[in-house]
Amino acid sequence: MIDALVGGKLYGKATRRTGNSGKPFVTCKVRTPTTDGDSIFVNVICFDQTVGDSLLALTDGDSVALAGALTPKVWQPANGEARPAIDLVAHALVTAYHVQRKRQQVQARREPPAHAAGMSAMTPLPGDFPDDPL
Numbered sequence: 001m002i003d004a005l006v007g008g009k010l011y012g013k014a015t016r017r018t019g020n021s022g023k024p025f026v027t028c029k030v031r032t033p034t035t036d037g038d039s040i041f042v043n044v045i046c047f048d049q050t051v052g053d054s055l056l057a058l059t060d061g062d063s064v065a066l067a068g069a070l071t072p073k074v075w076q077p078a079n080g081e082a083r084p085a086i087d088l089v090a091h092a093l094v095t096a097y098h099v100q101r102k103r104q105q106v107q108a109r110r111e112p113p114a115h116a117a118g119m120s121a122m123t124p125l126p127g128d129f130p131d132d133p134l
Contacts, residue, residue: 004070006042006088008032010062014055026052030064032086042066046090054093067092 014028030042044066046052058064068090075085 002070005065005067006030006032007065010058010060010064011041012060016056026055028055040084040086042086042088044088044090048091051090051093058095063096065094066090
């Protein structure tokens with residue numbers, strides 16, 4: 001098994017399906033760019049409900065990074081040369097939406113409330129300006 005982090009853009013929309021056992025899963029395709037300017041499609045399947053719900057909330061073209069077990073394969077169309085194919089069983093994902101939310105949470109923890117110690121939100125503190133002799 002290869003544990004991988006794959007980044008790219010969602011191609012189409014993720015779909016929820018149900019297996020023979022009755023357990024739901026989500027599938028999608030991610031278009032991942034390569035160094036030579038081409039791209040590889042990654043076939044993604046996800047059994048985790050939280051990750052699956054996040055994939056379903058995305059739309060075509062949204063950037064996504066997925067972590068999981070990767071299986072490289074070779075696909076040969078009827079008309080010609082062999083091409084790489086990648087299957088990924090995703091167990092985690094990060095999107096631009098997750099990054100924005102995480103950034104807001106971190107900033108909220110760093111910034112004291114505006115009413116704290118009688119200071120306004122715009123009051124500079126010593127050391128805020130590197131050239132300040134204080």
